[in-house]
Amino acid sequence: MSKPLTIADLKTLAQRRVPKMFFDYADSGAWTEGTYRANEEDFSKIKLRQRVLVDMTNRSLATTMIGEQASMPVALAPTGMCGMQHADGEMLAAKAAEEFGVPFTLSTMSICSIEDVASVTSRPFWFQLYVMRDRAFVEALIERAKAAKCSALVVTADLQILGQRHKDLRNGLSAPPKWTLNHAIQLATRPKWCLTMLQTKRRGFGNIVGHAKNVSDLSSLGAWTAEQFDPRLSWKDIEWIKKLWGGKLIIKGILDEEDARAAADTGADAIIVSNHGGRQLDGALSSISMLPRIVEAVGDRTEVHFDGGIRSGQDVLKAVALGARGTYIGRPFLYGLGAMGKPGVTTALEILRREMDITMALCGKRDIQAVDRNIIADVRF
Numbered sequence: 001m002s003k004p005l006t007i008a009d010l011k012t013l014a015q016r017r018v019p020k021m022f023f024d025y026a027d028s029g030a031w032t033e034g035t036y037r038a039n040e041e042d043f044s045k046i047k048l049r050q051r052v053l054v055d056m057t058n059r060s061l062a063t064t065m066i067g068e069q070a071s072m073p074v075a076l077a078p079t080g081m082c083g084m085q086h087a088d089g090e091m092l093a094a095k096a097a098e099e100f101g102v103p104f105t106l107s108t109m110s111i112c113s114i115e116d117v118a119s120v121t122s123r124p125f126w127f128q129l130y131v132m133r134d135r136a137f138v139e140a141l142i143e144r145a146k147a148a149k150c151s152a153l154v155v156t157a158d159l160q161i162l163g164q165r166h167k168d169l170r171n172g173l174s175a176p177p178k179w180t181l182n183h184a185i186q187l188a189t190r191p192k193w194c195l196t197m198l199q200t201k202r203r204g205f206g207n208i209v210g211h212a213k214n215v216s217d218l219s220s221l222g223a224w225t226a227e228q229f230d231p232r233l234s235w236k237d238i239e240w241i242k243k244l245w246g247g248k249l250i251i252k253g254i255l256d257e258e259d260a261r262a263a264a265d266t267g268a269d270a271i272i273v274s275n276h277g278g279r280q281l282d283g284a285l286s287s288i289s290m291l292p293r294i295v296e297a298v299g300d301r302t303e304v305h306f307d308g309g310i311r312s313g314q315d316v317l318k319a320v321a322l323g324a325r326g327t328y329i330g331r332p333f334l335y336g337l338g339a340m341g342k343p344g345v346t347t348a349l350e351i352l353r354r355e356m357d358i359t360m361a362l363c364g365k366r367d368i369q370a371v372d373r374n375i376i377a378d379v380r381f
Contacts, residue, residue, distance in 0.1 A: 004339070004347055007311045007332045014085070014338030017193060019186040021171035022084040026334045029278035030163035036278025038286040039309030046288070046318045047378040051364025059357055061368045065326035066152055066248050066269045066303060071101030072353050073320055073368060076345075077307055077328035078128030078154060078252075083111025083203075085338040087196040091120045093337055096345035098123045105154055105328070108141065113206030114148045124151035128252070130159060131237060132228040137212050142244050144207075152269070153245045155238065156276075158253030160231045163280035176203040196341075238266050252307070255290050257297035260304075270303035270325070277308060277330055288319065295323030313355025320368065321375050 004010045015023050029036025061072040076097050083089040090112035097104035098121050105126040106117050117125060127145040132138055145153060177183045187194050197203065212228075242249050251263045252272040263271045273291050275284045287308030295304050306324035310316055311332060319327050332352065336344030360368065363375040 004336075004344075005351070007335060007348060007351060010332070010335035010339045010344060010348055010351075013340070013344075014335040017190060018085055018338040019177070019183075019190050019193060021168075021173050021177065021183065021186060022081065023338065024167040024171055025081060025165075025173055026079070026085060026331060026338070028165050028167040029282065030165055030280055031282035033278060033282065035275055035282050035284045035286065039275070039278050039288070040311055041309075042286040042288050043309055043311075043315045043318060046322075046376060048314070048318075048359070048363055049375055049377045050362055054364040056361040056364075056366060059361055059366045061353060061356060061360070063326065063368055065103060065305065066250065068103060068151065069101070070103060070326065072316075072356060073324070073326045074316060074349070074352060075103035075126070075305075075326055075328050076105060076333050077330035078105040078107035078110075078126075078156070079330045079334055080107050080109035081111055082107065082334065082337065083200075083206075085334050086193070086341050087200040088112055088116075088202055089337050090117055092342035093333060093345050094121050094125055096333075096342050096349070097125075100346060100349045102349065103152075106150075108207055109205060111204070111206055112202050114141075114144050114150070116202065116206060118148035124149050126150060126152040126154055126250070128154040128156055129241070130156055131230055131233050131241070132212075133230045134212065134228060137228075138241075139244060140211060141207065142241070144211075146245075146247075150247075152248040152250055153241070154250045154252050154272070155241055156252045157233070157238075157259075157263075158255070158274070158276050158280050160229060160233045162229065163276070163282070165279060235262055235266065238263075238268075242266060242268075250305070254294060255284060255287065257293055260294040260297045264298045264301040268302055270305050271298070272305045272307050272328065273324070274307035274328075288315075288322070291319060291322045291324060310352075313352040313357070314359045316352060316356050317359050317363075317371060318376070320371050321373055323373075 063073045090110045094104040094117045107128050108130040127150040248269045250270045251268045254260050254271045255275050273294050303325045305326045306319040307328040316327050332348045333345050336348035
């Protein structure tokens with residue numbers, strides 16, 4: 001295959017090179033996957049205004065997210081088990097993001113640990129926190145993020161309980177993979193993936209193994225989440241976390257105006273409009289359909305970021321036009337990582353930047369800071 005030109009090209013390559021159970025983990029939604037599909041499909045309903053005979057020279061995509069410089073309004077989203085798409089995946093993705101000049105967010109449920117990522121990067125990264133029942137473990141995670149000089153804490157609010165993802169259950173997903181006949185066949189047909197995985201010791205949950213207490217089964221994501229994710233999580237816990245952290249705080253998983261206002265009331269530096277990639281409440285509205293309402297609800301009280309369904313630079317531009325200060329990509333960079341390792345992550349970012357830059361110019365804008373709803377021709381949901 002020639003050099004990938006689109007995120008879809010990277011997805012095709014990743015599907016060929018990553019064992020099915022891990023590709024499906026990255027590419028699945030809850031139940032019928034209706035919300036997962038809507039996240040992508042609703043972008044196509046947003047039409048752009050084409051403008052001509054305007055000066056298109058000296059274009060810039062540079063911006064800031066929570067005061068940090070970014071070469072474009074894109075951050076790498078926190079994604080669980082990134083290191084199962086490619087060996088040492090979180091470390092490779094973080095390095096690619098740093099070189100490209102965009103933020104990287106490490107998941108609590110990563111394969112590489114906070115310390116692993118800190119050891120290969122010089123730019124402070126962001127850490128995403130899942131709040132567990134074991135509050136001592138949560139406190140320790142926050143202290144580790146501080147010690148690694150993480151510059152922002154991203155608290156995920158929409159995973160108090162785990163949405164049912166049929167593909168993961170049917171595939172018997174685990175990290176490391178269990179030795180079943182089905183898994184053995186998957187691995188046998190992905191020799192390059194196996195070879196690189198054999199060259200690393202990072203095959204479990206790096207932020208958990210050796211750190212968490214009283215956990216019965218760390219080899220299974222399902223067992224861990226069922227035992228430790230806390231359905232009692234409330235806004236009072238956000239206040240506690242904010243005090244413990246003492247730095248910039250982002251709340252991820254906002255999909256309702258009332259929740260957006262409540263998040264702004266906590267003093268969060270930013271909120272992320274997100275439905276967890278369609279992996280939690282199937283049947284929920286798409287992220288992009290809720291973005292304008294949430295922007296209006298919070299005004300300038302906090303930065304509004306966006307996550308969900310981005311598959312092109314045009315999608316990024318549309319989200320910015322509808323009020324997002326920055327956006328997050330999960331699956332696009334995971335496709336790149338699974339397809340080509342670190343160069344694949346860079347390729348994904350290059351694809352988005354090129355598409356965003358060309359589209360911005362054809363909409364008559366030279367600076368991402370000037371992009372607003374004026375570039376939108378028609379929005380129907």
